Amino acid sequence: MTNYKGGVGKTTTAVNLAHVFADEGMKVLLVDLDPQASATDFFGLYNSAQSEGCSSIDLLYGHASIEDSAFRTTYPNIDVVPSIIELVDQNELLLHEQTLKFALDDAAGDYDVAIIDCSPVMKRLAFNAYAAASAGGMVIIPVKLDSSVMRGTALTVNAMRSISDALRLPMPKWRILRTCVPGRSTRSEDAGTTVLDNYFPGNQFKTVIHASTKVCEGSWRWKPVVDAFPTSRPAVDYRALAKEVLHELG
Numbered sequence: 352m353t354n355y356k357g358g359v360g361k362t363t364t365a366v367n368l369a370h371v372f373a374d375e376g377m378k379v380l381l382v383d384l385d386p387q388a389s390a391t392d393f394f395g396l397y398n399s400a401q402s403e404g405c406s407s408i409d410l411l412y413g414h415a416s417i418e419d420s421a422f423r424t425t426y427p428n429i430d431v432v433p434s435i436i437e438l439v440d441q442n443e444l445l446l447h448e449q450t451l452k453f454a455l456d457d458a459a460g461d462y463d464v465a466i467i468d469c470s471p472v473m474k475r476l477a478f479n480a481y482a483a484a485s486a487g488g489m490v491i492i493p494v495k496l497d498s499s500v501m502r503g504t505a506l507t508v509n510a511m512r513s514i515s516d517a518l519r520l521p522m523p524k525w526r527i528l529r530t531c532v533p534g535r536s537t538r539s540e541d542a543g544t545t546v547l548d549n550y551f552p553g554n555q556f557k558t559v560i561h562a563s564t565k566v567c568e569g570s571w572r573w574k575p576v577v578d579a580f581p582t583s584r585p586a587v588d589y590r591a592l593a594k595e596v597l598h599e600l601g
């Protein structure tokens with residue numbers, strides 16, 4: 352999950368997809384690469400990550416394996432490599448672009464799917480995620496339709512292209528996911544849809560995630576909407592998205 356814009360639904364999408372896949376019986380690994388650590392908070396792991404000194408910092412900078420840095424969660428089938436705020440202090444320039452890819456390759460036998468939640472600002476951390484997605488994975492770019500949707504999306508796609516070229520890796524498959532879509536169409540929403548359709552016609556999910564206060568309500572209890580309100584509209588949307596993702600990944 353990536354977008355150089357914040358507040359677009361990256362973490363919401365990461366935690367909801369993790370739950371839907373896990374409910375389907377898949378073994379899920381969620382890697383939190385955002386120092387804001389919201390995905391980590393959804394699993395109540397922030398304090399343990401800090402007290403045990405075990406987080407995505409160790410995975411990326413300390414040569415730790417996934418096995419060493421992942422926590423079991425209270426949800427069966429979901430393991431999480433948590434993040435902590437100190438990730439922001441690490442020198443990104445020292446980070447090798449394929450560290451995460453190699454660590455995930457090594458853990459491939461342990462999981463059916465890995466979901467990586469990126470920070471909107473930490474570029475090289477996102478490069479690690481793009482490199483990891485290049486081998487048969489997918490980059491999901493959640494967007495909220497507003498006048499800055501083009502910049503965030505274009506920056507993200509350009510960054511993905513340049514890192515793939517530089518590392519001579521295939522460009523990962525990528526799809527734009529519209530989040531916070533109002534129940535009724537509005538003029539601004541229609542204008543945004545036209546822009547996206549013109550610029551990125553073949554790279555959008557059919558599924559969109561509708562806006563609902565249930566998403567926010569659930570997050571006060573750190574519960575993803577698919578778990579807290581399974582019959583709500585966004586929960587239904589996230590289950591449809593999970594199907595579409597699996598279909599696209601073959």
Ligand SMILES: Nc1ncnc2c1ncn2[C@@H]1O[C@H](COP(=O)(O)OP(=O)(O)O)[C@@H](O)[C@H]1O
Pocket residue numbers: 356357358359360361362363364389530531532560561562563564566567570585
């Ligand atoms: N479908 C939705 N409907 C309503 N609010 C949403 C929806 N998706 C996300 N939000 C809210 O938008 C805010 C930003 O979402 P988040 O997933 O944290 O974004 P990001 O990870 O991109 O910064 C959160 O407060 C979240 O609860």
Ligand SMILES: [Mg+2]
Pocket residue numbers: 361362363385389469
């Ligand atoms: Mg986030």
